[in-house]
Amino acid sequence: MSESIQESSRRSFLGRLWLVLGGVALAEAVWIVVAFFQPRRRSGARDAETIYVAGPVERFEPGTVTPFPDGRFYLTRLADGGFLALNRECTHLGCTVPWVAAEGRFVCPCHASSFDMRGEVLGPPAPRPLDHFPVRIENRIVKVVLGSPIRRRVVADSQVTRA
């Protein structure tokens, strides 16, 4: 009697052990699959922060927007002389927003979101202002620190760099 109880408890123990080990193996497999699905970092140059030299301060008239296609940003010089580097991706779904000089605003071709020259939302459906990059001015040369664009809820004067 006691032998058969021992026998059955050993069996159920081994059975459970199989179940646990199988579970562990499954978890490992899932882990590996998930690891393969993790987004990879871009192998390009923008991985680390790169400094983009935009040019001397005098090149940019106050109240203008200059596109930098190779840097994928717009450099805005406000009427008061301050600089803002805006990411060109619409904050709605990521389309590239062109600067419409005639209307004085960015208009997204995909869903008609519009932004003023500081990146502030003028028309929906964009949920937040255009992302921006830090701007440095060294020896009267404008430099933009390209890396991950900075998200912002509101447009504030602290984001503007002045010479």
Add this chain to the structure above:
Amino acid sequence: MPQRGDHSPPLAPEGLVRRVWRSVFPHPVLPRSERERRRTILEFFVLHLRPVRVLRSTLRYTHTFGLGGSSLTLVALMVGTGALLMLAYEPTPDRAYLSVVALERDTLFGGLVRNIHHWCANILVVVVLAHLLRVLFTGGFHGPRQFNWVIGCGLLGLVLAANFTGYLLPWDQLAYWAVTICTGMLGYVPWIGGWLQAVARGGPEIGASTLVLFYAFHTTLLPVLLGLVMGLHFWRVRKAGGVVDPRPSGEPPESEPQHVSTLPELLLRELAAALALVAVVCVLAALVDAPLGAAANPGMSPNPSKAPWYFVGFQELQLHFHPLFAVVVIPVAAVLALLAVPYLRYEPEMSGPWFLSARGRRSAALAAAAGAAATAVLVVVDGLLLQSRAGTPGLIGRGLLPAAGFLVAVTGFRRLLAARLGAVKAEIVQATFVLCFAVWAMLTVVGVFFRGPGMALAWPWG
């Protein structure tokens, strides 16, 4: 009954060719008697997924319009043409577009093969949706077919996924921006949106890793999965005894159900329908080229940029609802409602004739008209209001309130059907489904044909 004598070695020694032939085909390839035909169905791997005998009443073409078989035909065509395209295609951002251009220019029939693949893909979405509607309208989701409805919904998801991943591969402007917009929508999922979007793109933005990811899914993972789930789907149909009987379920049948052998009665009809479909696809592919825009340019979004047509309905939602509702709440609710259809309680369960009954037909027609008309009016009203409105959409004004309004309207509509037409549960569920489908279809039509530059409302003829 099979007799033992069947397999006993013949008296005269067989030649090698004959022995090899018999090892591959132990049974007659062209069956002559009724018994041999049944054996053929059971013994051949592909055929054994089909029922051995089916109801004669289910054979009529207008009962199913052969939509399930048409889907299989299209998938088979796409596997064939897709394998050929893989030989020519190079999945890197630098080479993808050029390799497609070179295929169309230099390879004999390269353009035709690509056209067939393209048109099959688009027709497949239409056929699969029509198949879904057919099953709904004939009540083919009760009893043993309950879970097969869910499997069918999974197949719909796989077909859409396969279509969407293939959409990126030509790497032209159309593809690049459609995928940008669609993966951009994922960013609005609460908490995990950013991560989800990065996973779908294989990185922070659309580039080489996105292309590899989509290529792997499109050419390997999704087709394999699709094939396996399709096998399961067909096998479940067999287990349910073929497709649903077109005779009304409630009434006692006038005569005993009459069964016929699947081979040749059903298979020959299916073969004829499949050949007709192949002919249509080939003619279409010969006459109309698959679109290929300019090479992808990440610096310039075309105006307007639209999702593939089967996702344009969702894109249209974006213009009217808060992103949380347009991307998460409404699609999730729609999918859950779709999956719940076979598990609702029906008193009585109705199946058989199209639209279940004359009353069901009237309710469904009413629902389709109401859904399409109301959607068109609301889109225009909202579009005109939007012009004068500024500011970001609010969660209440652009989410909770319209959603609640929709639910109230649907509930009112259901009451109306019950009170005025005396519709029963099965007919009301059918009508509700048709209403939602009509809303989605109208959103798609508006998005595809009536959205011009800047996604403003416009006439399709300019």
